[in-house]
Amino acid sequence: xxxxxxxxxxxxxxxxxxxxxxxxxxxxxxxxxxxxxxxxxxxxxxxxxxxxxxxxxxxxxxxxxxxxxxxxxxxxxxxxxxxxxxx
Amino acid sequence: xxxxxxxxxxxxxxxxxxxxxxxxxxxxxxxxxxxxxxxxxxxxxxxxxxxxxxxxxxxxxxxxxxxxxxxxxxxxxxxxxxxxxxxxxxxxxxxxxxxxxxxxxxxxxxxxxxxxxxxxxxxxxxxxxxxxxxxxxxxxxxxxxxxxxxxxxxxxxxxxxxxxxxxxxxxxxxxxxxxxxxxxxxxxxxxxxxxxxxxxxxxxxxxxxxxxxxxxxxxxxxxxxxxxxxxxxxxxxxxxxxxxxxxxxxxxxxxxxxxxxxxx
Numbered sequence: 592x593x594x595x596x597x598x599x600x601x602x603x604x605x606x607x608x609x610x611x612x613x614x615x616x617x618x619x620x621x622x623x624x625x626x627x628x629x630x631x632x633x634x635x636x637x638x639x640x641x642x643x644x645x646x647x648x649x650x651x652x653x654x655x656x657x658x659x660x661x662x663x664x665x666x667x668x669x670x671x672x673x674x675x676x677x678x
Numbered sequence: 679x680x681x682x683x684x685x686x687x688x689x690x691x692x693x694x695x696x697x698x699x700x701x702x703x704x705x706x707x708x709x710x711x712x713x714x715x716x717x718x719x720x721x722x723x724x725x726x727x728x729x730x731x732x733x734x735x736x737x738x739x740x741x742x743x744x745x746x747x748x749x750x751x752x753x754x755x756x757x758x759x760x761x762x763x764x765x766x767x768x769x770x771x772x773x774x775x776x777x778x779x780x781x782x783x784x785x786x787x788x789x790x791x792x793x794x795x796x797x798x799x800x801x802x803x804x805x806x807x808x809x810x811x812x813x814x815x816x817x818x819x820x821x822x823x824x825x826x827x828x829x830x831x832x833x834x835x836x837x838x839x840x841x842x843x844x845x846x847x848x849x850x851x852x853x854x855x856x857x858x859x860x861x862x863x864x865x866x867x868x869x870x871x872x873x874x875x876x877x878x879x880x881x882x883x884x885x886x887x888x889x890x891x892x893x894x895x896x897x898x899x900x901x902x903x904x905x906x907x908x909x910x911x912x913x914x915x916x917x918x919x920x921x922x923x924x925x926x927x928x929x930x931x932x933x934x935x936x937x938x939x940x941x942x
Contacts, residue, residue, distance in 0.1 A: 600860030
């Protein structure tokens with residue numbers, strides 16, 4: 592919400608800053624967290640595409656006022672029919 | 679068998695000691711035998727907030743080192759039946775007590791009291807480790823500020839790792855007027871972000887300064903709004919369902935009138 596002068600209210604600013612900082616804190620203080628997330632993401636993704644081995648990159652990034660989970664996964668090729676074993 | 683509850687926050691200055699003192703008073707007023715333990719060794723404060731500073735003979739470290747029996751170190755509050763304090767040492771530091779020793783002390787207190795409230799020092803180092811060592815559950819104090827909520831989140835993670843059951847949250851020093859104007863995070867904002875259960879909301883109250891000056895916790899008097907909140911929290915601690923009071927400050931003529939007649 593914007594206030595009278597067109598600035599966002601400090602309550603909302605505080606909330607966004609907190610969400611942002613906590614996303615990083617939670618990921619940093621629990622090293623297994625990112626590891627598990629990466630493993631699970633890769634398991635699902637590889638059902639659809641053949642992942643190009645090295646260079647999988649998964650990280651939390653601050654984008655303006657929110658946190659984004661950004662993945663860079665090299666793809667060797669797409670599987671012909673989505674999830675294998677589904678047909 | 680009594681229950682051991684640690685009161686903690688991570689960040690300093692958010693009102694752990696004031697909360698411990700007032701909650702202790704409120705529990706004792708309900709007729710529950712309550713012992714307050716100051717785990718902030720080297721920075722003893724709970725004694726002055728309670729106004730018991732002149733009655734200290736022995737302290738927690740004396741008990742642990744075997745200079746006295748536990749009962750000799752306990753100070754009974756003469757104003758309020760059922761309330762006792764186990765003071766911290768002022769001359770030692772956090773390393774004077776180990777988590778195992780702390781557990782031994784709180785376990786002994788369980789035999790005697792219904793509730794043992796442990797006032798944790800700020801931080802996440804050994805003082806904190808000691809404070810949570812014997813705890814069955816935790817109450818987390820946070821003010822509606824980014825730094826305080828952030829530290830509370832870290833503490834929640836550490837309590838989970840220590841396998842202490844889900845902590846409950848006390849939002850302290852809330853200013854409802856500022857929340858309405860969009861200048862302070864609301865209780866819902868904080869609960870939403872931390873994803874833990876709320877056990878109470880304490881409004882900012884100048885009476886806290888006055889009562890702390892006097893060494894008479896606000897919960898001892900009927901006039902303080904904060905004191906009223908602590909009494910509600912005490913009842914929730916022992917398992918009662920107490921509805922959360924509307925935290926809106928009364929405004930306008932009728933609001934002021936309501937306040938005068940004590941319904942606000």
